Amino acid sequence: MSEAPRTARGERTRRALLDAAESVFAEHGYADASIVRITERAGVGQGTFYLYFDSKLEIFEELVDDLNRRVRHAMTERATEGMTRIEREREGFRGFFRFTAEHPALYRVVREAEFVSPRSLKLHYSRIVEGYIEGLGTARDRGEVGDIDPTVAAWALMGIGEMIGMRWVLWGADGAAGADADPLASGTSELPDEVFEQMMRFIENALQARPGEGPSEGEGS
Known part of the structure; x- marks a missing residue:
């Protein structure tokens, strides 16, 4: 190297x-x-x-790593200590979709990594999900979210963000992929507010604590 x-x-x-x-x-x-x-x-x-x-492989792997660092920064830069977990989710997703709109290449590069450099692909997703798992675990212990498995929830939330971003940000509002001459997807745009709010409503319902679910023993008192 x-x-x-x-x-x-x-x-x-x-x-x-x-x-x-x-x-x-x-x-x-x-x-x-x-x-x-x-x-x-x-x-x-x-x-x-x-x-x-x-080599070409080395710059490709470094690009995956570089995109990963930047998208993680975009997802956390507006989070503050006083935010609830749901507020953090909102800011994190907004940052992710904003970055995706500015860097639609993220989708194609990461997908190609599955075949070009599987190690880079695993590192990309693992680095994103690590902080997610920790944050969701802390929120569960504080009673901010329900009695969820932080690992399962983290991977599920990451999947939601990726699919919503591909459908509405990468493909555009009409849902059609970009023209053949435009592999960056001519539909690339900001996520519509109504789509974002529907997605967050779904996430909030999935994460919210149910009656009888409170902070873990020894926490929140």
Whole structure:
């Protein structure tokens, strides 16, 4: 693996290569993407590429990791200590859908990782779900949500976000995939408010504590 850049200029070049890779992998898929296409999109020479990455596979795996870091930041940046679990869910989903609208390549890149780099795919989902499990477990102990299995709930919520985002953000309001000439999906848009509210209503009903369910023993007193 190539060493991390040591200068601000090096960081900018590395960022340009990752941004170019995001577009190229989304437009052409892993098989038809090439280092030449990536460097041309980034505006650098092929020799420069190898100062930062050893291969097409390495930049692909780094791109998955980079998208993962950024989407997790988008999901947590507006959360505050005083929020309830449901309020955190609302902010987290809003951040996720906003990021998806700005980076629709996330969908294609992550799906390709299943075949190109299964390890990267597992890391992507595992890193997102780890914080989810911890947060839901704490909320359950405080009585903010019902007596749920945090692991099952975390994976279910992640699935909801991914499918809702694909249907309304990636495909657009009419539900049709983008034109063949537009692999980034010409329908990409913000999630409609009414869809978001219906989704949150479903999630709130699923997570809410039922009569007789309270904080775990020793908690919340």
